[in-house]
Amino acid sequence: MKGHIGEFEELVLLTIATLGEQAYGVAVLEDIQNRTNRKTSIGALHSTITRLDEKGFITSYLGEPTNERGGRRKRFFQLTASAKQALSDMKSLRDELWTLSDLKLTSR
Amino acid sequence: MKGHIGEFEELVLLTIATLGEQAYGVAVLEDIQNRTNRKTSIGALHSTITRLDEKGFITSYLGEPTNERGGRRKRFFQLTASAKQALSDMKSLRDELWTLSDLKLTSR
DNA sequence: TTATATATCTTCTTAAAACTAGAAACTAAT
């Protein structure tokens, strides 16, 4: 078994999942920036998305032009079953370890 | 603030947390191998532990000789407050994303 | 005191992940 899902890759996948029908590049980027304090570049996101696609974790399709000011047609992303399974596995493992440990959620 | 916690680094930290007083190299390795299907080398673990130490996420101390068969004195690891905070932050973020998404845990 | 078990530590290499910068593609208003 090779090729694990990296920390940023997982964040991108989860964000795509939460955005549902609205999961395209810039929206994913902004969502990540809003939820975390990290400033992430669109290029960094794009290369990660390419990798996720090559690994079979996402599919994509082009949207139709809108009435917005401008811009290329949006490319929307969807998780594959394989991605959902992988995310589920990672969550199960971490939840179990979290339960076994004496760690506590700290509010911050 | 730079340098995120990688996927394997997080697994190592969580494993150390669950092992508590028994968190030394070989025990951590075996625990990871038992809970996952990945075959990880002690060398890979060691370099990760060095990195976590440099990042200020773990401390360590040498154990006392025991009546066991033999061997070098064990080096035990502990999480720092900074590590606990980082793990908590990551869990909070993922839990939130998981809730917002329509993902479900699949048994496997 | 030699053999062996247990475990850490070192070095080196490779692969994967994360990131940067900026070009290109496209849309629509002016």
Place this chain on the structure above:
DNA sequence: ATTAGTTTCTAGTTTTAAGAAGATATATAA
């Protein structure tokens, strides 16, 4: 047409993770 706003996409670099192989340290047993 020109311009400006949005977005995707490409090429390349840097950083981090992982693994292999084995040297080194410590303890116990015979």
